[in-house]
Amino acid sequence: MATRQQKRLPRHVRERQMIDAAVRVFSHSGYHAASVEEIAEAAGISKPMVYIYLGSKEGVFTACIHREADRLVEAVRAVVRPHDTPELGLWQGIGAFFRFVADNRDSWKVLYQQARTQGTPFSGEVADARCRVMDEITALVVAGTRLPGGERIIDEQEAEILARMVAGAADALTEWLLENPDETPESLTERVMSIALVGVERFNSGDVCEA
């Protein structure tokens, strides 16, 4: 069965299967305990094939980090519809972000937390992936500071500062979400939205300048 698959599938499909399997294996065993053998077995292909496609265990892990970041960015984009108001788009996008983290708890712990903190050679990859995700959130917040007609509620620089704060807050809450199994993505979305919306109000009313 594995042999027939190897002959038939186009490269990108095979690669996707391999990465799917690798994400499962890494999530379950952690980076150090996982072996290429285990990944090959989970993907239903031979070990040399994994090396041919992705070079090394390190290469497989890097591919997993990239792919999961792609999926997260996609998940955020998928919920934002063109006819949504900017505020609704922001609400949906932040919701999708936290839902993704909650739904992919195990892979998040390995691919982001473990790779970022354990001094593995992947910290640069994780930093890049995190930047891409945060840029996506930042762009949503900047868009969210416009009225449905497109006029700005607050000026460009204020929007950018607010957006970075909101993205930083959302990023910080992923850890809270992982540590607290009873926490829901919806509740965290409300909290982040509350600071985003109030930020818009305050920057707009000039309160922040009088403080």
Added chain:
Amino acid sequence: MATRQQKRLPRHVRERQMIDAAVRVFSHSGYHAASVEEIAEAAGISKPMVYIYLGSKEGVFTACIHREADRLVEAVRAVVRPHDTPELGLWQGIGAFFRFVADNRDSWKVLYQQARTQGTPFSGEVADARCRVMDEITALVVAGTRLPGGERIIDEQEAEILARMVAGAADALTEWLLENPDETPESLTERVMSIALVGVERFNSGDVCEA
């Protein structure tokens, strides 16, 4: 002169001089271009002495990351006085955080940004240092959600969530501060405080639950 110093100074003083010099050299040249020779010269001691004290260029850099994190935590603690109201303490602490980053712009870029993103073996050290600093800010925010008499304004869990959001927002704005030389620590402090205070109000009034 260097020789006399080597004989006279106690270890911790010598080590501090070495790290002071190393922070300057790394900030100026970046990790890869900096040499132990240059650091020894800047510290006014011999190269073997640097190896004896800190083992390697890697050891020197790690010591710099730790020392700068200590200094930042100290800077935040130093401005919070026992008789301050919790809110004033929070205001002062966040202000000290941004002032430290602004005043130590060059070392921040090398010790935190470069070490975190370039896949060097220091990402774990930076993650630890960042956690310590963020824990300090988080504790200040949690304290800031009490009235001067010590009663809680919002419950413990809400305070913890808010604190993490505020710390994440402050962390995200350090990058903005480094990228925008005209930005002031005071202005960023006001922005972060605005979300902290409004967070307290909203959590307290229950607005966030009705959203």
